[in-house]
Amino acid sequence: MVILIFFISIWYLSLFSQTFFQHRYAAHGAFTMNKSWEKFFFIVTYVTQGSSYMSPKAYGIMHRLHHAHTDTPLDPHSPSNSSNIFTMMWHTRTVYQHILHQKMEVDERYSKNLPVWDGFDRFANGAFSRLLWVGLYILFFVVFATSPWQYLLLPIIISTGAFHGAIVNWFAHKYGYINFKLKNTSMNLLFVDVLMLGESYHNNHHKHPASINFGRRWFEIDPVYYIIRFLLYLNVIKSVNSSSV
Incomplete structure (x- = not known):
């Protein structure tokens, strides 16, 4: 039970940080x-x-490139450019690393107004940090796992971000339904998105990328939207404009 609670906590806390801070x-x-x-x-x-962990700055640039070049050869992650999900995710990793280490030219329009903490990002993206976290996860499993089968969850915990990215960037461009006819393959993967905290409403998001609410229809519940509204109420964050709400 402890391992399952730990897995669910990592899945959703990690996903919240991705959709709230890095993405929106x-x-x-x-x-x-x-x-x-x-x-x-x-x-x-x-x-x-x-x-x-992914650098919010590098993630922001990569995701802006995705929106600007969706389903074209310049898209950092599109099923249209890859034969399978593994090659797509490897290409995504390569583009991310090139952006992070400034090994590719990025147009200025994609790098404006991004959160920057270079020293922190160097540490957080470093091998020592990643191996430290892997060691902590393994230690947690050694202490609390009650069955060898529970160790099957360990690789998912270690690479949670990759699993999140694969679900949206692969499956939400191949399966689902659309609310808006767009010039790309983005779809809404789930009707009620509890699994991905609203991230699977990908067709909606490509239509309204700056909206804080990824849901559009009455049954499209975006849990993070309500957290954002609460943080707006507390003045922790501020709305850019009314249309984003």
Whole structure:
């Protein structure tokens, strides 16, 4: 039971950081926050994502490229460019590393107004940090696992971010339904998205990328939207414009 609770906690806490901080804030600027809160959420993202942490700056650039070049050869992650999910995710990793280490030219329009904490990102993306988290996860399993079968969850925990990315970037471009006819293959993967905290409403998101609410129809519940509204109420973050709500 402890291992299952740990797995579910990592899945959702990591996913929240991705969709709230890296995706809606860094990539799309759907809301703003001051630098103190920004650093706070840097740390929250690092703690919740652990070994699969991604730099909000590099993630933001990569995701902006995805929106600008969806389903074209310049898309960092599209099923249209890959024969299977594994080659797509490997290409995604390669593009991310090239952006992170400044090994590819990026147009200035994709790198504006991004959260920057270079020293922290160097540490968080380093081999020592990733191996430290892997060691902590293994130690947790050694202490609390009650069955060898529970160790099957360990690789997912170590690479949670990759699993999140694969579900949306592969399956939500191949399966589902559409609310908006767009010039790309984005679809809404799930009718009620509890699994991906609203991220699977991918067709909606490609239509309204700066919206803080990824749901559009009455049954499309985006749990993170309500958390964002609460943080707006507390003045932790500020809305950019009314259309984003």
